[in-house]
Every structure is written in structure tokens, then in C-alpha cells.
Amino acid sequence: MNQTIQDILKRRSIRAFQKRLVPEDDLSAILEAGLYAPSAVNEQPWHFTVIQNKDMLAELNVKTKDLLKKHPNPLFRNSGKDQEYNIFYHAPTVIIVSSQDDALVPQIDCAVATENMLIAAQSLGIASCWIGNVKWLFETAGDEYKTRFKLPQGYTPSHGVSLGYSAIPAVQAPPRKGNAINYIK
Amino acid sequence: MNQTIQDILKRRSIRAFQKRLVPEDDLSAILEAGLYAPSAVNEQPWHFTVIQNKDMLAELNVKTKDLLKKHPNPLFRNSGKDQEYNIFYHAPTVIIVSSQDDALVPQIDCAVATENMLIAAQSLGIASCWIGNVKWLFETAGDEYKTRFKLPQGYTPSHGVSLGYSAIPAVQAPPRKGNAINYIK
Numbered sequence: 001m002n003q004t005i006q007d008i009l010k011r012r013s014i015r016a017f018q019k020r021l022v023p024e025d026d027l028s029a030i031l032e033a034g035l036y037a038p039s040a041v042n043e044q045p046w047h048f049t050v051i052q053n054k055d056m057l058a059e060l061n062v063k064t065k066d067l068l069k070k071h072p073n074p075l076f077r078n079s080g081k082d083q084e085y086n087i088f089y090h091a092p093t094v095i096i097v098s099s100q101d102d103a104l105v106p107q108i109d110c111a112v113a114t115e116n117m118l119i120a121a122q123s124l125g126i127a128s129c130w131i132g133n134v135k136w137l138f139e140t141a142g143d144e145y146k147t148r149f150k151l152p153q154g155y156t157p158s159h160g161v162s163l164g165y166s167a168i169p170a171v172q173a174p175p176r177k178g179n180a181i182n183y184i185k
Numbered sequence: 186m187n188q189t190i191q192d193i194l195k196r197r198s199i200r201a202f203q204k205r206l207v208p209e210d211d212l213s214a215i216l217e218a219g220l221y222a223p224s225a226v227n228e229q230p231w232h233f234t235v236i237q238n239k240d241m242l243a244e245l246n247v248k249t250k251d252l253l254k255k256h257p258n259p260l261f262r263n264s265g266k267d268q269e270y271n272i273f274y275h276a277p278t279v280i281i282v283s284s285q286d287d288a289l290v291p292q293i294d295c296a297v298a299t300e301n302m303l304i305a306a307q308s309l310g311i312a313s314c315w316i317g318n319v320k321w322l323f324e325t326a327g328d329e330y331k332t333r334f335k336l337p338q339g340y341t342p343s344h345g346v347s348l349g350y351s352a353i354p355a356v357q358a359p360p361r362k363g364n365a366i367n368y369i370k
Binding site: 107114 | 186187188189190192193194196197198214216217218220221222223225226227229231232233234235236237238241260290292293294296297299300301303304305307308309315317334335337358359361362364365366367368369370
């Protein structure tokens with residue numbers, strides 16, 4: 001099995017990070033991997049805001065948790081109430097992915113770009129986690145963060161990627177569901 | 186730059202395929218890469234139908250083009266009318282990705298799984314193209330294909346992935362858009 005497929009299979013969502021930052025060269029390579037994702041009719045409808053400012057990360061965490069506390073789904077409501085829970089798992093670097101509002105399939109293209117970044121991170125020994133929960137904040141206060149993230153006109157923040165060094169032993173992949181492939185030959 | 190990042194950066198959408206099939210081992214590795222994508226709350230809400238049946242591929246092409254001919258967007262309408270255009274670019278293997286209807290973010294998770302397959306294919310020297318256009322067919326005749334693809338209950342076909350060997354010289358990536366990254370330090 002080649003290195004690339006090994007990285008794809010070994011990549012896991014890591015939910016505990018060391019404090020040390022990833023080197024700038026590695027961060028640049030991860031971002032470049034995102035930029036080279038395919039997109040519908042080559043719109044490249046993504047924007048990445050790299051946040052290493054502790055105050056901003058703390059604010060996004062607190063405000064998202066305040067919203068999660070009121071979420072109709074008990075799974076999310078319990079996360080919001082959990083004192084130990086940090087939405088970014090204390091990663092020292094978070095990339096916020098924003099999508100171009102008038103693109104053909106912006107959410108799909110941004111998902112693809114995000115996966116490129118997760119795999120690139122894995123290949124560099126850098127742990128990552130896709131942070132979906134921050135979307136609750138952007139759905140209610142998106143306009144504020146468009147300004148504060150200095151996004152280009154017509155982009156809306158969508159989700160985050162936590163990046164850093166894992167603070168826990170290797171994580172095993174949960175079992176795959178069966179019956180996921182069939183053939184028409 | 187490591188092999189994985191090279192594969193991510195070098196992967197291109199290829200729109201001309203040779204007739205020869207990819208080896209079964211490579212196909213299995215590509216599918217496994219898809220299965221190991223991350224997904225929201227680990228739902229793994231995807232299903233892959235591997236189609237190598239020429240009649241089925243021809244039928245999906247003709248029916249999709251009939252719908253494209255009536256599409257409101259002239260870009261798609263012109264594709265439908267183009268005699269030379271085959272929606273799968275004549276790839277001998279197509280993976281149809283179906284998503285679980287009641288998952289949290291099925292389209293996003295399926296996009297991520299698809300990108301894993303595209304990168305895995307690249308790492309094996311196999312050309313690929315994400316086929317979004319077939320969604321017009323599934324949006325109008327999805328129930329028929331749920332049955333004919335023998336999908337598990339509660340899944341709907343979404344899009345395709347053409348797989349095979351490129352019939353054209355290496356393709357250069359189109360330039361990346363500028364102003365796609367900023368920093369909050």
C-alpha cells in the first residue's frame with residue numbers, strides 16, 4: 001500500500017492537542033493542498049482564515065457553546081453544557097473555511113478542500129479535527145465574523161479545522177459499516 | 186514535499202479515458218479509501234455502486250443528456266446538446282456515490298469520501314473525474330435507480346466518479362484564485 005493511501009486510511013479525528021504550533025512551512029503546505037481541491041466548474045469557492053489568536057479562539061468557543069446549550073438535539077445540548085468541552089479541543093491553530101455564497105455547490109467544494117487539508121496534515125504528522133459545531137455560531141452571527149475575519153465580499157464562514165500535535169496515543173478507526181459497496185458488472 | 190501532498194496537488198480532473206479497466210486490487214484500494222473518510226458523528230452515510238456494465242453506463246449518459254438539453258443554465262444545456270459529450274467521458278468504470286437520507290450532513294460526508302477516492306486513484310496512477318451532472322437524472326428518476334442499483338433502504342444516488350487510465354497528456358492545473366487565505370495572529 002502506498003504512502004498516500006496509508007495516510008488516507010490512518011487519518012483520524014484527534015480531539016486533544018499539544019500547545020506547540022505547527023511549523024509555518026507545514027501550515028503553508030496544508031493550505032496549498034486545500035487550494036488544489038477540485039471544484040464544480042473550477043469555481044474554487046473557498047476562503048481560509050488561519051486563526052492562532054488565543055482570544056479569538058476562546059471567544060469562538062464560548063459563543064458556540066452558549067448556542068449549543070440551547071440546541072434542540074440533546075447530543076449538541078450536552079456538549080454545550082460540558083465544562084470540559086472546547087469546540088476546537090484546544091488546538092493552537094484553527095483554519096476557518098468560508099464558502100462563496102453564489103457558487104454552484106459551495107458546501108461540497110469546501111468539504112473537498114477541507115479533506116485535502118486533513119490528509120495533507122496527516123502526511124506531515126500533524127493531527128487535525130473537522131469542527132462542524134462552529135457553524136451554529138456562524139449561522140447566527142455570520143455577518144459579524146465576515147467583517148472580523150476580513151473575508152472577501154460574498155463569502156460566509158462555514159466550519160473549522162483544528163490543527164496541531166496530538167496529545168493522546170494513536171486512535172483506532174471505528175469499525176466501518178457493512179453493506180456499503182455493490183457492483184453492476 | 187512528500188508523496189501524499191504531491192498526489193493531492195497533482196490530481197486533476199481527467200476527461201478522456203482508455204478502454205482498459207483498472208485492476209481489481211486498485212479498485213478495492215480506492216473504495217477502501219472512500220470508506221475511511223471522516224463523517225459527522227461517525228455516521229459513514231455513504232454507499233458506492235461500482236458500474237462497469239456498458240449498457241448501464243450508456244443509459245445513464247443518454248438519459249442525463251436528455252435532461253441537460255432542457256436545463257435552464259446554458260452551460261449545461263449546451264453540454265446536453267453536444268454530440269461528442271459523454272457524461273462519464275467514456276470511463277470504463279464509474280462509482281456512483283449514494284448518500285443516506287437521514288444523516289446529519291450526508292452530502293458533505295459523501296463529498297469527503299469522494300475526494301479520498303480521487304486522491305487514492307491519483308496515487309495509483311489512475312485518472313478520475315467527479316461527475317456532478319448525473320445528479321440531474323437522479324433528481325428526477327432517483328427512485329428507479331435506488332431499485333436498479335439495489336441500494337440499501339434510505340439511500341439516494343448523488344453523483345459519480347469516472348475511473349480509468351488517462352487517454353491524454355498530463356493536464357496543468359488552472360491557476361488558483363488569489364486572496365483565498367488570511368491570518369488572525
